[in-house]
Each structure stands twice: as C-alpha cells, then as structure tokens.
Amino acid sequence: MALVVFLIVKSVNKISDAAQKLSKKDEQEEAPAPTTKVCPYCKSEIDIEATRCPHCTSQLN
Structure with missing residues (x-):
C-alpha cells in the first residue's frame, strides 16, 4: 500500500514540475x-x- 502511494506522489510531483517549467518559459517570453x-x-x-x-x-x- 505504501509503495502505491509513493508512486502516485512521485508521478504527481513530476507532472507538477513539468507544468512549472512550462509556465516559467511562457513568463520569460512575454516581456x-x-x-x-x-x-x-x-x-x-x-x-x-x-x-x-x-x-x-x-x-x-
């Protein structure tokens, strides 16, 4: 059970990091x-x- 929760949290963190990187790129492009x-x-x-x-x-x- 703990392994399943760990894998879910890890995948959510990866998705969150990718979304933050995309939003930072958008902010940098628009002066x-x-x-x-x-x-x-x-x-x-x-x-x-x-x-x-x-x-x-x-x-x-």
Whole structure:
C-alpha cells in the first residue's frame, strides 16, 4: 500500500514540475511593457505618461 502511494506522489510531483517549467518559459517570453522612461535632460527615471519631469520641470515630448 505504501509503495502505491509513493508512486502516485512521485508521478504527481513530476507532472507538477513539468507544468512549472512550462509556465516559467511562457513568463520569460512575454516581456512586460515599460512603465518608466528616462528624462533626456536630467537622466532621472520618470513615469511613462509624464509630460513634464518632476525633478527638473522640463517639458517632455
């Protein structure tokens, strides 16, 4: 009885590991969209939707 339970648990673990490897590959292939950009004047990191730099107050395109 213990041998049967051991074999079932071992096979479930193999299937689980394979599924995790596939999901990690999918996550690595899809790069997230950038959420920040660099101010061309002061080189600080700012929000992608900003129209004016909060650090140097310069107008952005």
